[in-house]
Amino acid sequence: MLEPVKFSTYHGGAREEGLLDFSASLNPYPPEWLDEMFERAKEISNRYPYYEGLEEELAELVGELLTLTAGITEALYLLGILALRGKKVIIPEHTYGEYERVARIFGARVVKGPNEPEKIAELVERNSVVFFCNPNNPDGKFYSVRELEPLIDAVEDKGALLVLDEAFIDFVKKPESPEGGNIVKLRTFTKSYGLPGIRVGYVVGFEDAFKSVRMPWSIGSTGVAFLEFLIKDGFGHLKKTMPLIWREKERLERALGVKSDANFFIKRVGNAEDFVETLKKRGILVRNCASFGLPEYVRFPVRTPPENDRLISEFRGLL
Numbered sequence: 001m002l003e004p005v006k007f008s009t010y011h012g013g014a015r016e017e018g019l020l021d022f023s024a025s026l027n028p029y030p031p032e033w034l035d036e037m038f039e040r041a042k043e044i045s046n047r048y049p050y051y052e053g054l055e056e057e058l059a060e061l062v063g064e065l066l067t068l069t070a071g072i073t074e075a076l077y078l079l080g081i082l083a084l085r086g087k088k089v090i091i092p093e094h095t096y097g098e099y100e101r102v103a104r105i106f107g108a109r110v111v112k113g114p115n116e117p118e119k120i121a122e123l124v125e126r127n128s129v130v131f132f133c134n135p136n137n138p139d140g141k142f143y144s145v146r147e148l149e150p151l152i153d154a155v156e157d158k159g160a161l162l163v164l165d166e167a168f169i170d171f172v173k174k175p176e177s178p179e180g181g182n183i184v185k186l187r188t189f190t191k192s193y194g195l196p197g198i199r200v201g202y203v204v205g206f207e208d209a210f211k212s213v214r215m216p217w218s219i220g221s222t223g224v225a226f227l228e229f230l231i232k233d234g235f236g237h238l239k240k241t242m243p244l245i246w247r248e249k250e251r252l253e254r255a256l257g258v259k260s261d262a263n264f265f266i267k268r269v270g271n272a273e274d275f276v277e278t279l280k281k282r283g284i285l286v287r288n289c290a291s292f293g294l295p296e297y298v299r300f301p302v303r304t305p306p307e308n309d310r311l312i313s314e315f316r317g318l319l
Contacts, residue, residue, distance in 0.1 A: 015231055021282065022311060023287040025137075025168065025264040025301035027194035028198040029241040033229045041225035048216050058202070061207055061231055067210040068227075070199040070218040072167055072186045073098065079129075079184070080106035081213045090120060094139070096165065097291045099131040114140075117147055121154035130155060133165040135172060138292050138299040140260030142169075155182045166202075167191055170238055171263035173246060177287045189230065191263075198226050219237075249302045254318045255312045264301040269319065272298050282314055 031037070056070045069075040076098060084106040086198060091099050103110050108129070113120045113154045124130060132151065135142035155162040157207040163309075169175045170192035177185060188201030200223045203210050219227075221222065245263055258265040269275040271289045273293055279286055287299040300311065 016285075018283070019285045020303075020307060020310065021285050022284055022303065022307075023285045024196065024301040025191060025262070025299070026193050026196060027241055027245065028261070028301075028303040028307070029237075030194055030246065031229070031233070031237045033233065037225045037229045038222070040228065041222040044224060049219060049221050049222075049224045051219055051224050051227065054231065056226065057231050058227065062202075064203075064204045065207050066202040066204050067207050067214065068200070068202050068219060069210075069214060070223070071190055071196075071201040072165060072188045074199075074214070075186050075201060075203045075210070075294065076102045077212055078203075078213050080162060082209050083107045084130055088125055090123045090128060090130045092120060092132065093131050094135070094136075094293050095131070096137045098233060099163075099165075100252040103129075103131075115141075117143055117149075117151040121150040121312040124151075124158050124160050126158045126160065128158065128160045129163060131165065133164045133167070135168050135260075135262040137165075137168065137262075138264070138266050138287070138289050138294065138297070140168075140262035140264055140266070142175075142261035143171050145178045148178055152178055152183070153179055156180065168262040168264075171242065171245065172261055189226070193226075193230075195226065198223050200226055217262055245302050248305060248308055251304060251305075252308055252312070256315055264299055266294065266297045266299045267315075268296050269298050270296060272296055275318070278318060279314060284311060284314055 020121065051068060066217050080102050084103055085108070087108050088111060089103040089108040090111050090113055093112045094115055100110055111123055113123045119131065119136060120130060130151065151162065160182065162183045164183060166185055166187050168191055169177065169187065183205055185204040186201065188198065190196040190198060201220055249263065253266065256267060258267055266289060272290060276286055276288045277300060289297040289299050302308065
């Protein structure tokens with residue numbers, strides 16, 4: 001008999017029309033070249049999407065060797081094939097739930113630890129695998145290279161593997177990313193470009209291994225078109241929109257008494273399930289943090305000024 005893995009695959013994002021979506025932490029400003037990108041995707045949709053040339057161009061732009069994947073999610077499953085079977089997998093207590101789901105699918109032994117690099121480091125054993133999200137989801141806490149050093153040192157000393165999920169690093173004002181032979185870094189464009197449906201991300205580290213197990217054509221024609229325009233743009237869209245997000249982020253922090261290093265916040269509201277339903281009736285969707293092990297908290301991102309005004313008004317009315 002085939003037994004199901006009992007974990008939800010819902011990770012935010014509105015499924016209904018007509019709601020102001022604060023449940024997914026995305027850049028609210030679409031690229032200026034979006035329409036042209038979709039036209040290009042139509043042009044190339046009648047052929048298999050090979051993208052090795054674009055992979056090399058992106059590596060030059062990023063400044064690191066990399067492996068293109070269909071978002072970070074594909075990278076997690078590739079990790080399962082390469083590194084998780086039968087291993088001890090260490091995961092912070094309050095973080096992205098897909099780490100545990102993938103680890104259990106591949107028969108790993110999951111151990112939970114505190115959301116602090118120094119304390120997680122104490123759990124590292126030889127050949128173990130550590131997942132660490134930086135900035136962390138859902139609280140937005142970003143750890144500097146210095147703060148990560150105890151964990152990096154422990155991984156190197158024990159011959160373990162550190163998987164750093166940097167999905168939201170583009171939203172950090174002064175990002176730092178560590179180097180190391182025992183580190184795999186996962187990154188994605190779907191958050192910072194506000195296009196989760198295109199499924200484009202990449203892995204830094206162990207390029208030969210990841211390329212040997214990834215699916216052919218995992219990035220479709222829309223993803224290939226996106227990469228063409230992104231490389232041509234040279235991250236110009238991020239340089240233009242991140243200051244707008246940072247300015248609104250500071251305003252939300254002052255208005256709602258929250259703090260984060262990323263583009264999203266968590267706030268304690270009591271019963272999060274009831275709060276989400278109440279806010280939903282008012283036309284706004286925020287993320288229930290129960291799947292992160294925080295049933296009294298909701299998560300919401302920075303959006304445009306008028307949208308943030310509406311959120312602030314509703315929060316003040318309800319709390």
